Ligand code: SIN
């Protein structure tokens with residue numbers, strides 16, 4: 001029987017389960033075969049406590065205080081009259097957040113799940129502030145990245161929680177297993193946001209379970225680029241900031257070089273590099289390649 005979406009069981013269900021199999025990657029990023037199988041089946045896995053309190057504090061402060069991040073904040077309108085502040089950059093450099101993206105634990109996890117060497121594709125701060133910060137409509141990341149020239153859906157995103165993120169402050173929601181539907185047509189929702197064809201979402205919601213990625217600071221949820229995901233506005237009085245690091249498989253390098261997301265070798269660093277660097281900001285020369293506008297491919301208008 002198909003899972004009832006939005007029903008009492010689905011509504012209560014979250015992916016906060018403390019499955020010991022999900023806790024093994026804390027220091028090395030090496031994943032178990034069960035974790036890889038869960039990713040292939042469900043389209044996501046959660047790694048609890050991948051970053052410890054000191055590392056999260058460095059990442060959070062860098063997002064708050066680094067002038068490069070502050071100067072590149074953009075507002076991305078949602079379809080409900082609100083917006084989220086975001087900052088986007090394409091390269092993983094020597095800042096503490098660049099080192100996090102290059103750390104053994106993150107790269108090893110991405111490589112285990114994508115099945116080969118990866119490079120850094122994009123990072124993003126989603127700074128959902130308290131009291132109404134922006135919703136994200138149902139979308140697949142590959143609905144965007146296809147247009148960057150990636151032939152295969154061999155990309156994934158790692159969302160690092162900088163604050164507690166839960167249903168009250170607009171955590172990420174998934175349709176479990178929806179990555180198996182392949183790339184689905186997107187339509188324009190706002191000038192800065194495309195979303196999955198609503199008829200497809202409705203049909204998928206009848207068949208697939210909705211899960212909520214509730215995370216504590218330092219937890220990481222990793223999800224496949226074709227997984228349907230969305231999030232509500234943050235109507236709580238608690239901020240919800242997350243840092244999302246995305247990787248592409250090296251052999252899936254973009255077929256065009258227009259969007260600054262083509263293959264650049266990723267220099268891996270040991271996990272200890274974050275603490276060794278301390279509160280290291282981006283260089284003034286924009287080695288991280290911060291962008292000045294969100295990337296939104298042209299697709300058809302919503303009906
Ligand atoms: C995203 O899908 O890129 C961001 C979603 C969120 O921050 O809730």
Ligand code: MN
Pocket residue numbers: 139140141229
């Ligand atoms: Mn997304």
